[in-house]
Amino acid sequence: MLQMIDEGLIELNINGETRKVLVRPADTLLFALRERLGLTGAKPGCENGDCGACTILLDGWPVKSCLMLAVEAVGHQITTIEGLENPPIQQAFVEKFAFQCGYCTPGFIMNCQGLINNHPEADEATINEWLQSNICRCTSYQEITAAIKSVLQKNPA
Amino acid sequence: MQFLAVGKSVIRKEAWEKVTGQAKYTADISSPELLYGVIVTSTCAHGNIKQIDIETARSMPGVRAVITGDYYPILTGSVIKDRPPLASGKVRYYGEPVAVVVADTEAEAAAAALQVKVSYEELPTVNSPAEAIKANAPLLHEFVDQYQKSIPEVYPQANSNVVHHVKIRKGDLNKGWEDAEVVVEGSFTLPMSDHIAMETRNAMAHILSDGKIIIRTSSQAPFPVRKMISEQFGRDLGDVIVHVPLVGGAFGGKASVELEYLAVLASQAVGGRKVIISISREQDIASFPVKIALEARIKLGARRDGTLTAGEYTYLVGTGAYAESGPRMANAMAMSCTGPYKLDNVWCDALCVYTNHTYATAFRGFGHGSMTFAVERMMDKLAAALKMDPVQIRRKNAVKPGDTTPTQVELTESNLGNLQACIDKAETLINWEQGQVQYVGENKILARGVACFWKTSSSPTDALASAVVTFNSDGSANLQVGAVEIGPSTKTTLAQILAEKLSLDISRIHVEMEVDTGHSPHHWKTVASMSTFMVGRAVEEAADDALKQLLSLAAIAMVCAPEDLMVENGRIAYKDNPQEYIEFADIAHGYKHANGSTVGSQVIGRGSFVMPHLSPMDQETGKGKPGPYQTPGAQAVEVELNTADYTYRILKAVTVLDAGRVINPKAAQGLVMGAMSMGLGLATREELVFNQKQELSNTSLRTYKVMHIGQQPEYIVDWVETPNKAGPYGARGLAEHGILGIHAALLNALSKAAGVELDQLPVYAETIWKKVEEGRS
Structure with missing residues (x-):
């Protein structure tokens, strides 16, 4: 069992690599990713779990990295937007103009990727249920819905 | 008319940066040299500040400075200078910045910020626009008429809460009522709301030993930031350099100069070291400007x-x-x-x-x-x-x-x-x-x-926009403008205008996403849905300027008058025989004769635009x-x-x-x-x-x-x-x-x-x- 009082070194498995990271017990995973590892694709938007801009995949499931301590991530497989290898959802976001300022985009794409992995045949209600945890202030969401649907439909049944 | 680039749904130039997480916004850089500023805000909506106790905060671990309104008292505002960046004497809204704590880490700054103790003598509040104009309303600004104006056309009324009154008097209203057979009346109320750009506001500043102030900020208005900071801190415009990378949404909320003052003050308080202030969503909503x-x-x-x-x-x-x-x-x-x-x-x-x-x-x-x-x-x-x-x-x-x-x-x-x-x-x-x-x-x-x-x-009647087009030796072009990419694909739209004018494929137009007031041509600010119009006009002029240069070089190379030539697909061809042409690449950095001697030099097009009348x-x-x-x-x-x-x-x-x-x-x-x-x-x-x-x-x-x-x-x-x-x-x-x-x-x-x-x-x-x-x- 991990015991920490002040700062300490932990090992995180991120995008298939083992990384040693110096963190405080109170540091969030978002903080560790951004400030300690330079993985700035995950964004702070509220640091309260309301906006989803910091979404990453933890063992394949979308998690808001602002709501998780870095130390809690030890022993799990973390995937950040930087770890994606050109999945169709990125192309779909580009083609459907599913972003403008781009700030919420990594979080949306990670959530979408989690949905595609776990529910490749998701219907509209499931899409909405999943993606409601993220906020986009630029688009109308119609574009994002079009992007995720175009990928889900391409998936073999 | 057939267009090459205009009217096409061109994929935005920074699209792949944005879907891969590579796009960098203001706070996406970390560095061991950085110090962190955290703002202490007012817990009182209207009150005189009786005392601010910063001693405990100042002595906490990692803390390098704590500043309050007394540190560098200035008044700011783009229309009328009524606002101190840190409250001075009194606070006028809940959430108003009162102090900034600078520390080695954000956690240390935040911990110390909790120890800044402010006591207030509460004053009666003005709770709505209608209350503001009541005869006995409490005054927010006792001397509103004595503030310095930033523009002449603002008309504050002494001893009132009215900071401006504008009138329209057109035609003859009495005649209008006489002609009316039906009259209807209505009243309407809209509350304040917030922009909620997904990127909360943040700014970074440091001051060099020669006095240069370097700012990196999430802003729609890098040039106004430069101007206001230069005025308030007594620097030449060129000694204030403002960098604005991609901005994570703005919607008007990043068009005025706000956090930049605090970042510069914080840096000044620690001997010019680099300080970043990244505010929380809570402060972004409560402390920084909202919708009327x-x-x-x-x-x-x-x-x-x-x-x-x-x-x-x-x-x-x-x-x-x-x-x-x-x-x-x-x-x-x-x-x-x-x-x-x-x-x-x-x-x-x-x-x-x-x-x-x-x-x-x-x-x-x-x-x-x-x-x-x-x-x-x-x-x-x-x-x-x-x-x-x-x-x-x-x-x-x-x-x-x-x-x-x-x-x-x-x-x-x-x-x-x-x-x-x-x-x-x-x-x-x-x-x-x-x-x-x-x-x-x-x-x-x-x-x-x-x-x-x-x-x-x-x-403003003198709002201006500029553009510079430089050519690379392979015949491709770089477009530089002072407009910020806040989300609307502005820079790609401008690249389309340039591609069309130059008859060059859009893939061969390279656009710098970051604005740097040290080298980007001037732009009023990225607001009012005006960038495509204003900067677009400047881009057109810059393209014409570049084309003139390309045509005159091509005329030398092709031994004819420029008038005999036309531009087509990144080439210049004889009008009467388009099969004979010269590539942009062969003249973009001057034309080299067979014997090696070269005439002309890099083609640089410039354009600017101010709205007439x-x-x-x-x-x-x-x-x-x-x-x-x-x-x-x-x-x-x-x-x-x-x-x-x-x-x-x-x-x-x-x-x-x-x-x-x-x-x-x-x-x-x-x-x-x-x-x-x-x-x-x-x-x-x-x-x-x-x-x-x-x-x-x-x-x-x-x-x-x-x-x-x-x-x-x-x-x-x-x-x-x-x-x-x-x-x-x-x-x-x-x-x-x-x-x-x-x-x-x-x-x-x-x-x-x-x-x-x-x-x-x-x-x-x-x-x-x-x-x-x-x-x-």
């Missing part, structure tokens, strides 16, 4: 056939505790006060007033959205009084070439566009012929509503020309109301606007849809809620609700394209406009469906229920 509140009263007179004869408008613009651009938005509402309707007798008073709330700045639409809500609800009230169809009354009064604006600008087909055509298209797209109200099931009413809008900019509004009549052209449009909403519990679902939202020419259709469609989404958010859920002590109670995204996925209706966007002869390829601005009338269209539909007058935003099921109950009692 509006209380409006309108009285319209019309003949029985629906022709408008008189309009009297009072707009009380609540700008919160400080003016920032509130006075300019009062101007904006006044100058467009009638909405896009012909009215010869107009009387408008727009007052910008202080309240003890978070101060306000530009918000998408710049006052036009709030104003349009009131005007378009009035048009439906007038239609009802006349028993006319709401579309018909708008069509009858729609402004046309030959009419004049409230500020007496003559309208032409070019500077106005074609509202009529927009109305026709919107009417079809919303299936208006099926009726405004349909019963579609038990307790289910389907209703439709419409609204129109127009907007021009309220720019703008003039400020006259203090007594409002006469003047505040903006270059109008963008008009029509909007419609289809909504289903459940009359058992008054919940409703928006099914469809339509915007048709006269874009002059759409440069990038998919990007433009996305902008209009996004603006509609934001407008429907304002209509249905968004408001800042102040409690009895005027403390802001909803400062998180859990309590301040915005639209989420699955709540959106079907969005439909269509265009009318009446060329704006002053615009690049005929283009008009369009980035804000989807927001302007969509809330009015929704409330027009809901009012009709519920049989009550819904005149305030936002509208919850409970709002409708209360109105219906009031009507019954």
Whole structure:
């Protein structure tokens, strides 16, 4: 069992690599990713779990990295937007103009990727249920819905 | 005309950076040299500061400095200098910055910030715009008339909370009332709300030993930041360098200079070391500028056939505790006060007033959205009084070439566009012929509503834009502009204009995303949906300049006169024999003869643009020309109301606007849809809620609700394209406009469906229920 009082070194498995990271017990995973590892694709938007801009995949499931301590991530497989290898959802976001300022985009794409992995045949209600945890202030969401649907439909049944 | 790049849905240049997480925003850099600033804010909405105890905070681990209002007392503001960056003597709103703690880490700064103890002597508060103008209202600023003005055309009233008063006096109002056969009146209330750009505001600053101030900030206005910092800190403009990378949304909220002052002060307090201040969402909402509140009263007179004869408008613009651009938005509402309707007798008073709330700045639409809500609800009230169809009354009064604006600008087909055509298209797209109200099931009413809008900019008369095009030796071109990429694909749109002018494939135009005031050509600021228009004109001129140089070099190479040559597909060819040509690559860095000797050098095109013939509004009549052209449009909403519990679902939202020419259709469609989404958010859920002590109670995204996925209706966007002869390829601005009338269209539909007058935003099921109950009692 991990015991920490002040700062300490932990090992995180991120995008298939083992990384040693110096963190405080109170540091969030978002903080560790951004400030300690330079993985700035995950964004702070509220640091309260309301906006989803910091979404990453933890063992394949979308998690808001602002709501998780870095130390809690030890022993799990973390995937950040930087770890994606050109999945169709990125192309779909580009083609459907599913972003403008781009700030919420990594979080949306990670959530979408989690949905595609776990529910490749998701219907509209499931899409909405999943993606409601993220906020986009630029688009109308119609574009994002079009992007995720175009990928889900391409998936073999 | 066949276009190469204009009118094509070109993928934005930074698209892949954005979908891979590689795109860098202001706070996406970390460095061991960085110190962190955390702001301490006021817990009191109006009070004299009795004492600030910083001793405990100052002695905490990692803390390098704690500064308060006494540290470097200045007053700031883009219209009138009424705001200290850190409160001095008194606080005027809940959340006002009072101190900044600078420490080695953000955690240490935050821990110390909690130990800064401020005590206040509480003062009575001004709780609404209406209260602000009451005779015995508490004064927020005791000496409002003595503040230094940043622009001459602002008229604060001594011993009052009125910081600006703008008037429109056009035609003969008495005659207008005499001619009226029907008169209707209405009043409307819109609360403050917030921009909620997904990237919260943040800024970084350091000061070099020679005095240079280097800033990196999330801003729509790098050049104004440079100017204000240079003025306030006594530096040459060139000794202040402002870097703005990609910006994570702005919507007007990053158009004024705010956090930059605090970052520079914090850096100054630690000997010039680099300090970043990244604020929390809670502070972004409570402490930094929000959207104005509006209380409006309108009285319209019309003949029985629906022709408008008189309009009297009072707009009380609540700008919160400080003016920032509130006075300019009062101007904006006044100058467009009638909405896009012909009215010869107009009387408008727009007052910008202080309240003890978070101060306000530009918000998408710049006052036009709030104003349009009131005007378009009035048009439906007038239609009802006349028993006319709401579309018909708008069509009858729609402004046309030959009419004049409230500020007496003559309208032409070019500077106005074609509202009529927009109305026709919107009417079809919303299936208006099926009726405004349909019963579609038990307790289910389907209703439709419409609204129109127009907007021009309220720019300074000397607002300018520039562009520089440099050529690479392979014949590709680099485009540099001072416009910031805040999301609307501005830089890609400008690249399309350049590609078209140069007849060069868009892939061969390279665009620098970051703005650096040290080397980017000047741009007023990225606001008012004006960048495609203003910078686009500068790009056109820069392209012409470059082409002239390319043609004269090609003429040397091809032994002819430049007039004998033409440009085609990145080449220059003989007009009479296009098979004979020279590539840009062979002349872009001069032309090298066979023997090696070279003539000419790097081709660099330059262009700049200032809007001609703008003039400020006259203090007594409002006469003047505040903006270059109008963008008009029509909007419609289809909504289903459940009359058992008054919940409703928006099914469809339509915007048709006269874009002059759409440069990038998919990007433009996305902008209009996004603006509609934001407008429907304002209509249905968004408001800042102040409690009895005027403390802001909803400062998180859990309590301040915005639209989420699955709540959106079907969005439909269509265009009318009446060329704006002053615009690049005929283009008009369009980035804000989807927001302007969509809330009015929704409330027009809901009012009709519920049989009550819904005149305030936002509208919850409970709002409708209360109105219906009031009507019954």
